[in-house]
Amino acid sequence: MEISIVSKEVVRPSSLDVHLLKPFKISLLDQLTPTTFSPLILFYPMRNTHLKGTQISTQLKESLSKTLDRLYPFAGRVRDNLIINDYDEGVPHIETRVNTHLFEFLQNPPMELLDQCLPYPPFSYQPNPDQVPQAAVQLNIFDCGGIALGLCLSHKIIDGATTSGFLRSWAANSRGACHEAVTYKNLSESSIIFPPQNPSPNHHLSVMEKIWFREAKSKTRRFVFNAKAIASLRSECKGERVSNPTRIEALSAFILKSVMLAPRSTANSRFVLHQAVNLRRLTEPRLSTFSVGNLFLFASAAYNMEHAAEMELHELVARMKQAVGSINREYLKILHGDESFPKVCEYIKKIEEVSTHKNLNAIISSSWLKFGFNEVDFGWGNPIWSGISGEFGSFRNLTIFKEIGSADYDNAVEAWVTLD
Template sequence: MAAASRLVSFAEKIIKPNRATPLSLGRYNLSINDQIMVPFYLSIAAFYPNPSKTPEQVSNILQNSLSKVLSSYYPFAGTLRDNTFVDCNDRGAKFMNVRYDCPMSEIANLPDTGPEYLPFAKGIHDSLLLGDEDLLVVQLSHFNCGGLAIGTSISHKIADGCTTSNFISDWASIARDDEEANIIPSPQMIGSSIFPPSTNLPSTDIYTNTIVNVPIENIKRRYLFSNSKLEMLKSQVTSETGLQNPSRVDVLSALIYKCAVTAARAQANSFKPSMLTLAVNLRPILDPPVATRAIGNMVSFIKVETTSVDEITIARVVRELRKAKDEFKKEDHVNANKLVALHSENLPISNEFETYRSHSMCNFPLNNLDFGWGKPNKVTIPLIGVGFCFFLLDSPSGDGIEAIVAVPETYVTQFENNKELLQFATPMN
């Protein structure tokens, strides 16, 4: 059944903050980290199989609580101006109410995030933010089985993964405990004071155009890596490197990276220098550390370059990731010039390296998003088609990590049949 034929009804409205933003808070300055961010949406969808409310009740609860949380996150209801600041004009957030004539399982279990992927507003998950409006877009999707999905998309110009997680969690808390008067989110608007904005930045048009025009058709795959398998992988790395307690994200990123590079090499029958990039949350690294409540983009990147075949080992990649993190904490990697340089190095504008991108949302409370009808049975994040990339999420059961992997179609068969991958992974689609 085509996506269009599944649509039963569609309604759209603008949700404004329930309290007017004071004139003194009317301008929210972007930090340099916000300014250099490519303008796409960060999106998350949570699926709920058996809500205890009627569709009308769910919609009313979400709209009312969204209005309340926007009073604290008032920049999200504003308008971006000249890649310099957000005009906190209370324009509002877009809220869409959609009904589909299909069961939720048919959508929640789709392997791909292409046109058939319906929990997000049309065009949100597979394109860049082309205008300066609609910094926040929400879609409530109802399915004929009674299940529902809440899809939230926030412009990356004003939010990173930590900010997005905090916002949705605060929204859920207000929706769930609306009677509690003391539930008032307290996001900190301090990004521009830590990373002052710049008036002399290189244009990001080349980055945007490159991402939009990447001629690579991706196939999405989802895998579960159980805690027991991750412990096996960590033990293997420790025995080969001597590193104590390597992180789950590092060892899993290294495994997926190795399997991807191996698949690409097999398909091309040759090796091309490759690079793994890993997004790093700067909040705990800064001196002094910044609270997790600080909104905006407080991320940078570490990278591991692989220039020869013998460097494609999990142990070596994990060792280099640990080394890069340690150096990150020692050196001045958070000043403005360094941030711009690191960001530029990790955008797809060079043919020198094949770039593989790892993003983690592990240890964020996404599986606890209870709006008043229980926790979701599944959370997912769409991937933008920029070659090989993957998102890591805690599994809803708590037993391990789910990896959503975007693989170029040219070597997806080699990747998904990799014996080392299947030694640790359970395919989910």
């Protein structure tokens, strides 16, 4: 399979008024988030549309330009790890041709080729944040007319919920349902709750970069857990302290246990699971998905190898639940406002402490189950599948859970597991 680039251009906001807007303040949590691209690839067969490749490309670019009028931070660049400005820098847009049929490609998606559908290397450390676009698009058109829409979103200001809001708004503009697109005006709520520090807290950012990235060879594998397998794992995870484990808790425990029992583990090994916790659901009132920024914290649970063989799945889940439960509404109130910086520093110090071990095996876990990525309709129906990437760059061990979105796999979950 060959992917050939046909064109490269930049999509900018359609309204000139956007360039008159004030710089967008990023939040303290954004300042402490390393710069890397989160990928997503949406596959559409295009069977129920008369649109050709050039028409699809034009429709996507025009609707994206309109979307950037409202979600203008996506068009800018980060400056001094404090603000986003220069909204005329825009969103890179690449168009390619793929010399195979979409369904042939999807019969057994080649992991190593997924990255070629993306405009930038995914999950790789970006050392020059001021040069990094907040979003980039690659439209891949197959011989049959089907498409793969490859997206790279900068994690500097964009988490999973922000990505969901952006895609829903862009798709609504594309299919002519402008009333469903974003009309939300207060995009900067996160920087109000977590005010940025000036000068930038670069020392604490470097700590997070060490936790996120490492130079090591890794492999990514995709595992599919059907409803029956998930139900069996959930039953196995029940215990005295865990009455009703969730799908993600059961799958996380199963994967963690498998890693702990891998042959390379030693008696001195230590395992830490960092689980991303969405803060939007904990705020009062609940924040919109159109609040631009990283509104999540890691709940960290540590496990020593000497107890690994004896620990049952329900014991692993109980420790996970305890860690996640500590990030609650009361804890979030402590982090709010002008006094948030010292409290957030304490949070980072705790993560650093549990991550400091000679034989450390840290795993970052993130659930994309409720972001609706399989329901993004640009006017030609929902995607038949969504992929992530073939390689996860220099990112530390990472597990991402997502729904398959196929009627043949009802309630099934994909686990994209990267391990070094």
